[in-house]
Amino acid sequence: MTRISFDTETYQIQSGQPFPRLVCLTWVEDGGDPQGLSLKEGAVEMFESWLDAGHTLVSHNGAGFDLGVMVAAGVTHSKVWAALKEGRIKDTWIQSQMQAIARDELKFNPRLKKRPTFSLAELELDLLGVEREGKKGPDVWRLRYHELEGVPFHQYPQAAKDYALADAVGTDRVYLALDDEPADTGLKILSQYSLALTSARGMVCDLEAVETLEKSLRAEVTEAKEKLKAAGLLKKSGSKDMAAIYSRVRAAFEAQGKDAPQTAKQREAGSDKTKADTETLRESDDPMLGLLADISNSDKLLSTYVPLLKSGTAGPLHPRYYLAETGRTTCRNPNVQNQPRKGGVRECFVPRQGWWYLAADYHVAELASLAQVLLDLFGHSEMAEAVKRGEDLHILAAAQMLNLDYKEAYRRHKAGDKQLKDTRQLMKALNFGLPGGLGPQTFVTYANTSWGLDIDFDQAKSLKDAWLGWWPEMRLYFDEIGRRVELGGGRFTATQHRSGRQRGGLTYCNGCNTYFQGLTADGARLALASVTEECFVKTDSPLYGCRPVAFIHDEIMLECPADLTKARAAAKRLTEVMVRDMQVFTPDVPSKADAHLMERWYKGAEPTFDEDGGLVPWRPKDQEPFTAPAQ
DNA sequence: ACGCGATGCGCC
DNA sequence: AAAGGGCGCATCGCGT
Numbered sequence: 001m002t003r004i005s006f007d008t009e010t011y012q013i014q015s016g017q018p019f020p021r022l023v024c025l026t027w028v029e030d031g032g033d034p035q036g037l038s039l040k041e042g043a044v045e046m047f048e049s050w051l052d053a054g055h056t057l058v059s060h061n062g063a064g065f066d067l068g069v070m071v072a073a074g075v076t077h078s079k080v081w082a083a084l085k086e087g088r089i090k091d092t093w094i095q096s097q098m099q100a101i102a103r104d105e106l107k108f109n110p111r112l113k114k115r116p117t118f119s120l121a122e123l124e125l126d127l128l129g130v131e132r133e134g135k136k137g138p139d140v141w142r143l144r145y146h147e148l149e150g151v152p153f154h155q156y157p158q159a160a161k162d163y164a165l166a167d168a169v170g171t172d173r174v175y176l177a178l179d180d181e182p183a184d185t186g187l188k189i190l191s192q193y194s195l196a197l198t199s200a201r202g203m204v205c206d207l208e209a210v211e212t213l214e215k216s217l218r219a220e221v222t223e224a225k226e227k228l229k230a231a232g233l234l235k236k237s238g239s240k241d242m243a244a245i246y247s248r249v250r251a252a253f254e255a256q257g258k259d260a261p262q263t264a265k266q267r268e269a270g271s272d273k274t275k276a277d278t279e280t281l282r283e284s285d286d287p288m289l290g291l292l293a294d295i296s297n298s299d300k301l302l303s304t305y306v307p308l309l310k311s312g313t314a315g316p317l318h319p320r321y322y323l324a325e326t327g328r329t330t331c332r333n334p335n336v337q338n339q340p341r342k343g344g345v346r347e348c349f350v351p352r353q354g355w356w357y358l359a360a361d362y363h364v365a366e367l368a369s370l371a372q373v374l375l376d377l378f379g380h381s382e383m384a385e386a387v388k389r390g391e392d393l394h395i396l397a398a399a400q401m402l403n404l405d406y407k408e409a410y411r412r413h414k415a416g417d418k419q420l421k422d423t424r425q426l427m428k429a430l431n432f433g434l435p436g437g438l439g440p441q442t443f444v445t446y447a448n449t450s451w452g453l454d455i456d457f458d459q460a461k462s463l464k465d466a467w468l469g470w471w472p473e474m475r476l477y478f479d480e481i482g483r484r485v486e487l488g489g490g491r492f493t494a495t496q497h498r499s500g501r502q503r504g505g506l507t508y509c510n511g512c513n514t515y516f517q518g519l520t521a522d523g524a525r526l527a528l529a530s531v532t533e534e535c536f537v538k539t540d541s542p543l544y545g546c547r548p549v550a551f552i553h554d555e556i557m558l559e560c561p562a563d564l565t566k567a568r569a570a571a572k573r574l575t576e577v578m579v580r581d582m583q584v585f586t587p588d589v590p591s592k593a594d595a596h597l598m599e600r601w602y603k604g605a606e607p608t609f610d611e612d613g614g615l616v617p618w619r620p621k622d623q624e625p626f627t628a629p630a631q
Numbered sequence: 632a633c634g635c636g637a638t639g640c641g642c643c
Numbered sequence: 644a645a646a647g648g649g650c651g652c653a654t655c656g657c658g659t
Contacts, residue, residue, distance in 0.1 A: 242655060265637070277639055300640060303653055326649055328643085335651045338642040345641095366643085432643095436647030446647075449640095482645095513648040517643095521649095553643045553649085 004029050004050055005058040005172035008066045009145040009164050016315045018200040019068035023145040024153055026168040031176075034165040036153035044074045051079040054088065060120045060171045061093035063192040064320075068200060078537040084193055085533075087186040092174045094189055096123055097323050098182040102493065104505025106325055120170050127177040132166075183500030184522070188323070191525040194532035195321035195329065198548040201559070202316030203336060206350040206600070210309045213344050217298045217306065224295045231288045242276070245292070249274040252284035279449070301343050308334040309348045321551065325503055326514050327496065327521035328553060336550045341603040349601040351549075356562045356617055358546065359605070360574045360595035361555035362524070362582065367393055369519035370435050372586040374473045376497050377480060381473045387589050395420075397427035400470045426453060430467045437478065437512040440464055481511045496522065498585050523582035523591070524554055530577045531556055542569035543577075557601075564628055568615045571595035599626075 006027040011020040025043035026036040037043045047070050050057060059066050067089070071077050083089050096118050100106045109116040112126055121132040141160040148156055156164070228234040233248065235241050250272075253260040260274040261283075274280065281293035311317065312334075319336045321329045331337040339346050351357050362368075367383065374381035386396050391406055392413075399409035401423055412420040429451040433443055440460035447453040447460070455463070468475050484492045485508050493504040494514050499522045503514055532548050534541035535558065543558075545566075550557040556578065560570045575593040582591040596607045597617040605618040608626070616626040 240655070263638075273637095275638085296640085300653080304641075304651095308652095324649055328649060330650055332651055335642085338640090338651065340641055361643095433647065437645085438647050439645055441645095442647070478646095507646080509646050510648055512646085517648065520643095555643085 002030055002050075002053070002055040003058060003172075003175075004055050005168055005175060006047075006062070006066070007059060007164065007167040007171060008069050009148075010069055011146040012143055015318075016202075018196075018202075018318050019065070019072040021146075022069050022073040023148055024156075024164060025070075026153075026164045028168050028172040031172060034169050036156075036161065036164055038148070038151060038153045039073060040150055041152055044070065048075050048079065051075070051083050051088075054086075056088050056090060057083065058090040058092065058171055058175045060123075060167065060174070061091065062089065063091045063094060063189045064196045067193055068196050080193075081533050081537050084190045089189055089193075090175060090181075090185075091189050091192070092120070092123065092171055092178065093118055094192055094323070095178050095181065095185055096174070098185060098188060098501070099179060101323070101325050102182060102502035102504050104491070104493075104503075120167060120174065123174045124170050128173055130170075130173075132170075182502065184327075184496070187499065187522070187526060187529070188501075190529045192321070192323075194529045194548065195551060197532055197536065198528075198551055199318050199320050201547045201549050202318040203312065203349050203549050204316050204352055205309045205312030205348045207313040209344075209348045209350070209600075210306070210313055213309070213348060214302070214306050217302050220298050221295050221302065224291050228288065228292060233288055233292060242273075245276050245289070246272060246274050248286060248289060249276060249280060249284055252286040252289060256285065297343070301340065301345060305340065305345045309345065312349070319550070324521075327499070327501055327503075327518035327525070329521075329525075329551060331551075337552050339601075346601040346603050351559045351562075351598075351600070354562055355559040356567060357549075357557055357598040357601060358560040358567060358571055358574060358595060359555060359557040359598065360571070360578055360593050361552075362520070362578065363592040363594065364393060365520045365524070365554040365582075365591070366516055367431060367435075368582075368586055368589045368591055369523070370516035372589045373497065373515045373519060374477060375588050378473050378476055382471050383473070384589050390590075393431055394424045394427040397431060397467070397470055398423040401427065401466065425451060426455075426463075429453060430463060434464060434467055435474070435477075435512065435516065437481070437509040438464075478512065481508060485511060494518075498522065519585050520554060520582075523585040524551075524556075524578075526584060527578040527581035528556055530581055531558070531574060534573070534577065542566070542573040546570050560597075564614065564616070567597055571597065571615050 004027050006025060008025055009023045011023065013020050022039050022043060024036055024038045025047060026034060028034050037046055067080055071080055097106065100116060107115055109126065116122060124130040124132060141163045148160060225234060225238060229236065232244050233241060250260045261280050262274055266273045278293040278296050281289040308317065317334055319331050320333055321331050324330045368387055371381050371384035371387050375384045383393065386393055395409050395413050396406055398420055399406050402409065409420060413424060429447045433446050438446060440457055443460045443464065444455055444457055447455050491505050491507060492511065493502055494506055494511060495502050496518050501518065506514060528551050531543060534543040535546045535548060538544055546558045546560040548556060548558050556574065560567050575595050578593040579591050594607050596605050597615060598605045599617050602618060602620060608616055608618040610616045610628060616628065619626055
C-alpha cells in the first residue's frame with residue numbers, strides 16, 4: 001500500500017470562493033523525497049492517478065480544504081468519494097484532534113502548556129519536537145502563490161519551493177508520529193468533507209427582510225436606551241455601565257430585604273458584583289432595571305445576529321464546522337446552529353432563486369439514542385419498549401403522571417385537553433433535562449428558563465423520583481456512570497458503543513450525557529455524509545443536484561430545485577437515508593425523520609401536504625397556502 | 632491595541 | 644449524595 005502525503009498551494013481564499021484555484025501540488029511518496037507539480041504540469045492528473053491506483057492519501061485538513069480544491073480544479077468527484085468511503089483518505093488535522101479528545105487534551109495540552117490549535121507546525125513541535133523556522137523564513141510565500149501561476153514547479157524561487165514542500169513533509173512525519181488511527185476516524189473524515197461542501201455552498205440572506213428586521217429592532221431599543229442613559233445605567237456611548245448596574249441591583253434587593261443574587265464565582269471572590277441577567281433584573285422590581293431586561297432580547301439580536309445577516313446579503317455566508325468533544329459538530333463564522341427561533345432572524349435566510357429549502361430532522365433523536373444505550377448496558381429498557389411501540393414518550397410520561405393509560409392520554413392530547421398539554425410540556429422538560437444528570441435545584445431553573453415552567457424545589461424532587469420510577473433503568477444508568485467516575489478516580493474515558501470513538505476526562509454529568517449525545521451525533525453524521533454523496537455524485541438519486549446548506553445536530557437542511565415532483569422525491573429519499581443511517585447506530589430502537597419544504601427559513605415550519613397528500617412548501621398562517629401550479 | 636476571564640444568551 | 648451537556652459570540656472590564 002502506497003502512502004502519499006500531500007499539500008496544495010492556491011490562490012487566496014475569497015468570499016464566495018472557499019475552494020480557490022489550485023496553483024501547485026506537493027507530496028511525499030512513502031517517505032521518499034518531496035516532489036511538486038504545478039497545475040499546468042498536470043497536478044490534477046497526478047492526483048487522479050493516485051485515486052485510481054488505490055493509494056492512501058494523507059493531508060492536514062484535506063477533508064476541510066485540499067480535497068475541495070482538487071475537485072474544483074477538476075479531479076473526478078466520484079473518485080474522491082470512493083476513496084473517502086474506502087478509508088483511503090487520512091487527515092492529520094482530524095486525527096490529532098480525535099486523539100486529543102480521547103486524552104482530554106482538546107482544551108489544554110499539558111506538554112505545550114496551552115490550548116492547542118492543531119496547526120501543522122504545532123503538531124510537529126508536540127509530536128516530533130521539531131521547531132518550524134521563524135515567520136521571516138520561507139512562509140512569506142504562503143499568501144503569494146498566485147504569482148506563480150503557470151510557472152513550472154522546478155522553476156519556483158527556492159523559498160517558494162521550500163515552503164510548499166515543507167508542509168507535505170511535515171504532514172507525512174506527523175502522520176507517522178500519531179498513534180494508531182482512532183476508531184471512527186473514517187466517518188469523521190467523510191463527514192468533515194461533507195461539512196466542507198456544506199460550508200462552501202453557504203447560505204444567503206434577503207436584503208429586504210434584514211432591513212425590515214433591523215428597523216423594527218432599532219425602533220424598539222432606541223427610546224429605551226435614552227431613558228437608560230438618563231438613569232445612568234448606560235454610558236453616553238451607549239454601552240452598559242456595569243458598576244452602576246451592580247449597585248442598582250444591590251440597592252433594589254436591599255429595599256426588598258433580600259440579598260442581591262451573585263454567581264458562584266462572585267460569591268467566592270467576595271466581590272461587590274451581582275448577577276445582572278434578565279431574571280435578576282426583573283426580580284429587582286426596579287423599573288429601570290426592568291427596562292434593561294425588556295430590551296435585552298432585541299439588543300442581543302441587534303448586536304449578534306443582525307450584523308451577520310447583513311453580511312449574508314452581500315454574498316453567501318460560509319459557516320465552518322469543527323469537531324466537538326461529544327462527537328457533535330461545532331459551527332462558526334457564523335454559527336448557523338444557534339440562530340434564534342423567535343424574532344424573525346431565521347426568516348432572513350432564503351434559498352437561492354429557483355430553489356427551496358428542504359429540511360428534515362429526527363424525532364426525539366437523543367431519547368431514542370438514550371434508549372439504545374440503556375438497552376446496550378442493561379439488556380432491557382422501558383424507554384426503548386415505548387419507542388418500539390411507537391408511543392410519544394412525553395405523552396407516556398404524562399399518562400403515568402396523571403394515572404391514565406397511554407391510549408386515553410393520547411386521546412385527550414389529540415382532543416386538545418389543556419391538562420394533558422401542560423403536563424406533556426412538563427414531561428418534556430423532565431425527559432430532556434434529567435438524562436444528563438440534572439438535580440432538583442438545577443431543574444427548577446432549567447424548567448423555568450428553558451420551558452417557562454414554575455416549579456419549586458420540592459416539586460422538582462418528587463418529579464424526579466416519579467420519573468426514575470417510570471424509567472427504572474435510568475437509576476441503573478446513573479449508578480453505572482457514578483461507578484465509572486469512581487473507578488477512574490474522579491475522571492473516566494468513555495467509548496462510544498458502536499463507533500468506538502473515545503472521549504476522556506469525563507466527570508458525572510458530561511459522562512451521563514456523552515453516550516447518548518454522541519450516539520445521535522454518529523448517526524446524524526453518517527446520514528449527512530450519505531446525503532451529501534447522493535447530492536453531488538449519485539446521478540440516479542432523487543437527491544442528485546440538491547445541495548446541503550446547514551447541519552444542525554439532528555437536522556439536515558438542503559437547497560433543492562423549486563419543483564414539486566423533484567422536491568417530493570428528494571424529501572422522501574432524504575428521510576429514508578437519515579432513518580437508514582441512524583439505524584446503524586441505534587439498531588434496536590426505531591428512528592423517525594420528518595421532512596418539510598420552505599420558501600425561506602421559517603421557525604415553525606412543519607411537513608405540509610395538499611389535498612392529494614403531496615408535500616408542499618409550508619407557509620405561515622398569514623399567507624395563502626401553497627397551491628401547485630396548474631399543469 | 633489586543634488578549635483574556637467572566638457573564639449572559641442564542642440553539643440542539 | 645449530588646451533579647445537563649454540547650457549543651459560539653458579544654460585551655464589559657481589567658491587565659499587558
